[in-house]
Amino acid sequence: MNFLGHARLSLAGSDNFLFGNLIADGVRGSDLSDWSPEVEAGIRFHRRCDAVIDAHPETRWLLTQVPPSSRRVAGIAFDMMWDHLLAAEMHDDDIERLYRLLAREEVPSRLSSLIEWIQVRDALRRYQELEFTLATIASIGERMTARRRLRQQSDTRSGRHTHKVGDLNAEANPLADMTPWLADNRAMLEDSFARLWPDMLALRQPA
Numbered sequence: 389m390n391f392l393g394h395a396r397l398s399l400a401g402s403d404n405f406l407f408g409n410l411i412a413d414g415v416r417g418s419d420l421s422d423w424s425p426e427v428e429a430g431i432r433f434h435r436r437c438d439a440v441i442d443a444h445p446e447t448r449w450l451l452t453q454v455p456p457s458s459r460r461v462a463g464i465a466f467d468m469m470w471d472h473l474l475a476a477e478m479h480d481d482d483i484e485r486l487y488r489l490l491a492r493e494e495v496p497s498r499l500s501s502l503i504e505w506i507q508v509r510d511a512l513r514r515y516q517e518l519e520f521t522l523a524t525i526a527s528i529g530e531r532m533t534a535r536r537r538l539r540q541q542s543d544t545r546s547g548r549h550t551h552k553v554g555d556l557n558a559e560a561n562p563l564a565d566m567t568p569w570l571a572d573n574r575a576m577l578e579d580s581f582a583r584l585w586p587d588m589l590a591l592r593q594p595a
Contacts, residue, residue, distance in 0.1 A: 389441055389588075391512060392471040392478060394434050395486055397592050405430040407489045414496030427494075437591060446584040450577070458566035461529070465566050466577075468515075468525050473581050475516035483512050518574065522567040529563025 389397075391410060398409040408423065408430020420428040441447060442463065454462045490503050506512060514520045570577070 389437060390467040390471040391486065391506070392474045392515060393441075393467065393588075394437060395482070396474055396478075397437055397588060398430060398433060399482055399485075400592065401430065402426055403485075403489060405433070406485070407492065407494075408432075409434045410486065410489055411495055411499060414499035433591075437588065440591060441584070441588060444584055444587065446580050450580055453573070453576070455566060455569055458562040458569070461532070461562050462566065464528060465525050465563060465570060468521055468528075469570060469574075469577050470581055470585075471515045472518060472521040473578055475513065478512070486512055518571065522571060525570070526561070526564035526567055529561040529565075532563070533561045 394409045394412070395406065398406045401409075404424055404426035408427040410430075411427075412431040412434035415423075415431055420431055423431065447463075447466065450466060451459060451462055454465075458465070487507060490507070495503060511520075511524065515524075
């Protein structure tokens with residue numbers, strides 16, 4: 389899930405618990421002793437929710453419906469579409485709370501540029517706009533393509549041959565290629581999310 393999905397499941401908790409949920413993607417490893425107990429609990433709850441939704445039968449069924457060329461990255465697109473569907477339900481006070489927490493100094497440095505991007509564009513509110521969400525998905529794909537291109541160029545210069553059968557072409561952007569399918573199948577995605585989301589809400593717990 390993305391920011392709004394994790395936020396919706398942890399809003400009832402303390403600020404520290406919610407903060408842990410928001411920053412978990414920027415935290416590496418299983419040793420979380422540098423964080424306070426409440427933040428650590430939030431990080432672990434985030435990871436649990438990700439594991440549950442990735443293994444959910446509805447998610448697995450959706451993966452059979454997407455274009456084969458985009459299947460490897462479809463989970464990223466689904467996460468963004470869930471935020472799109474949840475954005476209209478978010479109260480403004482909750483959005484302001486999320487922005488306040490994302491402005492904390494303790495935010496992992498690897499998330500800094502992403503959070504700045506979100507704040508500048510007021511993305512947590514704008515995710516309710518389908519076109520904005522689709523453009524965001526495509527831009528994520530562009531960044532992934534740029535990293536893949538640099539990696540392959542570096543491998544070529546160093547003489548390493550790490551490319552494997554089935555690896556994406558350096559110029560491919562399967563997330564951008566997937567956006568027309570997402571737009572055309574929004575109703576199906578909404579129906580699927582309606583079946584999936586109650587199982588995620590059942591995981592909710594206070595910090």
